[in-house]
Amino acid sequence: MKHGNGNKYLIASIVGIALFFMIRFGTTGLRTILGLTALIFAPIYVILNRFEMDILEKTVLSVFLGIGIISTLVYFLGLVISFRVGLIIIVFVSWVIAILMWIHGSGNKKQVKEDI
Secondary structure (H helix, E strand, O other): OOOOOHHHHHHHHHHHHHHHHHHHHOHHHHHHHHHHHHHHHHHHHHHHOOEEOOHHHHHHHHHHHHHHHHHHHHHHHHOOOOHHHHHHHHHHHHHHHHHHHHHHOOOOOEEOOOOO
């Protein structure tokens, strides 16, 4: 199912969630939700954008895969080096991968098979 105004709804949802966190937790809540969106969810969303998926599917998968994959990689890298440096390295590498996939795969969307 495709929505023509899906990106508008996605942006409106992010703004609404950010506004809620701003009202409830102040600037700390706003910085937290915008930081999570920019550093963890957005690179995975860009990577998933290469596939032919609905916007809701990409959004939900980017949230859970971002939390799962990036947190796990930061934890295991943090066992070797400092957690702060590990976080910077993992976020930088995930953004580099997302940008490279966006540049090289903007015209090639792969279809996801549905077995229903």
